[in-house]
Amino acid sequence: MSFISYLINGISLGSVYAIIALGYTMVYGIAKMLNFAHGDVIMVGAFTIFTAMGQANLPPAVAVLISIVVCTVLGVVIERIAYRPLRGTAPLAVLITAIGVSYFLQNVALLRFGANSKSFTSVVGVKPLSLANGELIITGETLVTIISGVVIVIVLTLFVRKTKPGQAMLAVSEDKDAAKLMGVNVNGTIALTFAIGSALAAIAGALLCSAYPSLSPYTGSMPGIKGFVAAVFGGIGSIPGAMIGGILLGVIEILSKAYISSQLADAIVFAVLIIVLLVKPTGILGRNINEKV
Amino acid sequence: MALLEVENLEVAYGVIKAIKGISFSVEEGEVIALIGANGAGKTTILHTITGLIPANKGQITFAGQNLNKTPGHKIVSMGMAHVPEGRRVFSQLTVYQNLKLGAYTRKNKSEIHESLKTVYKRFPRLEERKNQLAGTLSGGEQQMLAMGRALMSRPKLMLLDEPSMGLSPILVNEIFDIIKVLNENGTTILLVEQNAKKALMIADRAYVLETGTIALTGEASKLMDNDSVKKAYLGE
Structure with a gap:
């Protein structure tokens, strides 16, 4: 029974990684850049909830909503002032800027909230589920996280496939100039992608800190990196790839912690990432783009 | 007034001047050819007209509106469609999705559906392959898709950049026949071609470009008989 319980915890943690990975993968797919500040947007989102609930005494649902709005705006503003002016320049310049934005957000949080970990009150009010005569208990956080992950992937997939802005995203991701010739507002589409990615970061922050209730300015960095790894694992640019990569990563991490060593889990x-990339450099669902001239 | 009017256009890539003060016009209903060797600046001119690269100097007026300050993505809804060099179809999307993107700026669903039917009628191959990924099409089919995609915006003016590039002679003839039909049905055409002979055969007027300036201009039939054109571009 404990194996099943570990597995479920792994899937839950993996769902958080998947939600983070979706932000990475969409931004990469469309703007062709790695937004290394993505993890820190998660942290900002979590602090927003922490402040809204702790100081303004708002109900959790309202706090989460505010956090989503704050992160969405933050994502769009970061794109507008830090990344857009660099579009078309060397990819390294953009990458370094993203790292700069990451440190900037961490240090602003450090100034405002200090370096000590805060204890985060869970936003999930769902009761734990008791199965198999109480031998298997699934927490409300776990349930909500897994359901959120599944819903988000389905909604995003439908959005990209069925809506006009979704089709515009696919067009921009393949060929910005050709998309422009179709009348697609490329800058607007990239801004929309950042908005969606950052809103997902807010949700990831709420879920992550509810399951692991400690919050500091560095809370976002490790999950951010894991989310990036999950995106690469699954095949960067692919939405189902991010989901699969995230869940695999979470399951491997929790099972390693349980059966091998909690110190070695990250290693x-x-x-595993290195092995996957050696065998399939484009990730599990990544495709090779054959260009026909 | 001309449908498209380009006056004293100058375009530079960094310090290198690619277009050195060019003026030309396209009247409604015409087929205009821009011919010239590789690097003469033909593609640059088209890219500047549709806002993919900025002009350094000069004026571009389309249907009475100044395009210099118009963002690139607004131009297609004004009635100008650009079929870029190398087709640039969205290879990871299906033929149908590509065509739908061509109508991206249009709202009326039943009208879009009408246009889709018209495009399928003109290019039956596209209907046969509508669920196939565009990247799996042959070069000729991709050219048809690129043209069909442009037609989905119901353009008054179509800019065609090297439509014959990389195609077999039979397909080249087919593509040029289609261009003629499109023009007869009321679409004004601005055609950029290295295949000068073919271009001059269907064009009303032509401009001969040489390293960023217009060397010659006139009626296409007269340019065909021009000795220097014959020597330089028609291989006679």
């Missing part, structure tokens, strides 16, 4: 996760 094992990254070792």
